Amino acid sequence: MSRTATLLDGKAVAAKVRGEVKTRAAAFTTKHGRAPGLAVVQVGSDPASSVYVRNKRKACDETGIRSFAHDLPSTVGRAELLGLVAKLNADDAVDGILMQLPLPAGLDANEIMDAIDPRKDVDGFHPHNTGLLAQKRPRLRPCTPYGVIRLAAEYGMKLRGLRATVVGASNIVGRPMALELLLAGCTVTVCHTGTRDLAAEVERAELVVAAVGRPGMVRGEWIRPGAAVFDVGINRSDSGKLVGDVDFEAALPRAGAITPVPGGIGPMTIAMLLSNTLDAAEARA
Numbered sequence: 001m002s003r004t005a006t007l008l009d010g011k012a013v014a015a016k017v018r019g020e021v022k023t024r025a026a027a028f029t030t031k032h033g034r035a036p037g038l039a040v041v042q043v044g045s046d047p048a049s050s051v052y053v054r055n056k057r058k059a060c061d062e063t064g065i066r067s068f069a070h071d072l073p074s075t076v077g078r079a080e081l082l083g084l085v086a087k088l089n090a091d092d093a094v095d096g097i098l099m100q101l102p103l104p105a106g107l108d109a110n111e112i113m114d115a116i117d118p119r120k121d122v123d124g125f126h127p128h129n130t131g132l133l134a135q136k137r138p139r140l141r142p143c144t145p146y147g148v149i150r151l152a153a154e155y156g157m158k159l160r161g162l163r164a165t166v167v168g169a170s171n172i173v174g175r176p177m178a179l180e181l182l183l184a185g186c187t188v189t190v191c192h193t194g195t196r197d198l199a200a201e202v203e204r205a206e207l208v209v210a211a212v213g214r215p216g217m218v219r220g221e222w223i224r225p226g227a228a229v230f231d232v233g234i235n236r237s238d239s240g241k242l243v244g245d246v247d248f249e250a251a252l253p254r255a256g257a258i259t260p261v262p263g264g265i266g267p268m269t270i271a272m273l274l275s276n277t278l279d280a281a282e283a284r285a
Contacts, residue, residue, distance in 0.1 A: 005229070005255035006155070010147070013154045014267035018063050021274045025064035028281055035066040036281035038096045038122065039088045043081065044074035044104045053100050059270050065277055068094060074104040081107065082115055089117040095281035096122035098273065101172075119284060122276040125172065133179045139283075140276050145177040147268030148209060148230045149184060155257065157228060160185030165205035167191045167198070167218055167245070173211040173232055181207070198222075210245035220250020229258040232265050 029035045038060055042053045060067035070084060088094050097120045103109050113121075118128035124142035132139050152159060164181045168174035169192040181188045191201050202208055202222040210218045211232035223229060223246075233245030244261035251258060259265055 005252050006257040008151055008155060008228075008230070008257050008259045008264060010151055010259060010264040010267045013151050014147075014271035016154070017150065017268075017271035017275055018059065021065070021271070021278055022063040024278045024282075028278065028285070029064060032285055034093065035064055036096075036277055037066045037068060037091075037094045038098060038277045039068040039070060039091075039094045040098045040100065041070040041072070041084065041088075042100045043072045043076055043107065046102070049100050049102070056098065056270060056273065059274055060277075063274055065274060066093070076107075078107060078111075081112060085112065085115045089115075089120065094120065095284055096120050096277040098123055120280055122273055122280055124176065124276065130171075130176060130179075133176060133183070136183055138183065140280060141180070141272075142172065142176040143272040143276065144173050144211075144232060144265060144269045145180040146272045146276075147265055148177065148232075149180050150272065151230070151259070151265070151268050152228065157257075159207070162186045162206045163189075163204060164207040164209070165189045165191060165201050166209045166211065167202065168209075168211035168213075168232075170211065173209075177209050177211065177232075181209075208246075212245050214245055215243045216245070216247040218246040218251075220247040220252070220254060223251045223254040225254050226256040227254070229255045230265060231259050231261050234261060234266060 025036055040053055040056055042049060057067045088097050097116050099112060113125050118126045121129055121140050124140045129140045164186040166174050166177050169190050178188045178190045189201055191198055199222045203224055205227060207228045209230045213233055215235040215237055229246055229251055231244035231246045235243050237243050242262050
């Protein structure tokens with residue numbers, strides 16, 4: 001095939017979303033006499049987490065959101081961390097709470113995340129918010145799946161009726177992604193470690209979301225001609241290059257549209273976090 005897929009520019013769309021957030025944040029600050037507030041909690045010093053946290057705090061500064069930094073040592077205890085969450089839940093200056101994952105061994109991430117006030121759960125991970133999404137009445141939505149939906153909308157994709165395949169079933173991306181696609185009217189298949197024929201499931205899909213964290217797991221020849229491909233994976237190859245879960249070069253001549261890695265879904269995730277923070281602030285106000 002000689003044609004090449006349309007590259008879905010997550011950086012450009014994320015910049016548009018951040019511009020919207022900046023406008024909304026300024027209006028909120030004028031109306032309420034304070035900026036919207038996001039508390040970012042990091043436990044330990046995982047290098048990848050530190051990069052993400054730094055980028056999120058910088059994005060807050062650039063869009064008029066007040067960032068509250070809480071950097072805790074990896075030795076922090078369960079009671080102390082739960083105490084901080086309770087304090088942030090009660091703080092009227094804090095509209096959103098972001099608990100950077102993964103947490104160090106010995107801390108139950110589910111317990112900590114469940115303790116966050118659902119109204120301040122800007123990651124969209126709380127069972128309350130997941131349940132609302134499942135019931136087709138979303139409030140605060142998981143940022144990465146929400147970013148996929150917004151990116152598709154910006155490129156004018158009509159999702160209703162499409163046969164969609166999600167590769168990966170994590171609570172952070174795969175499962176909420178399936179719920180988002182159901183909400184959009186897709187017919188959805190979710191692939192996981194029990195899937196018997198991954199190639200066949202991908203081959204029939206008109207829309208593919210890859211979110212497994214394994215470089216090149218989705219092979220280019222599996223992509224149905226003209227399909228839309230959203231690659232959530234961010235992996236480092238043996239050569240040190242950032243790559244996705246899809247074999248990008250092989251998929252490029254087959255797909256109708258595809259996200260690059262980097263520059264695709266990653267920027268959208270942070271943009272939708274900022275948007276969620278404004279949604280939370282406006283709902284609380």
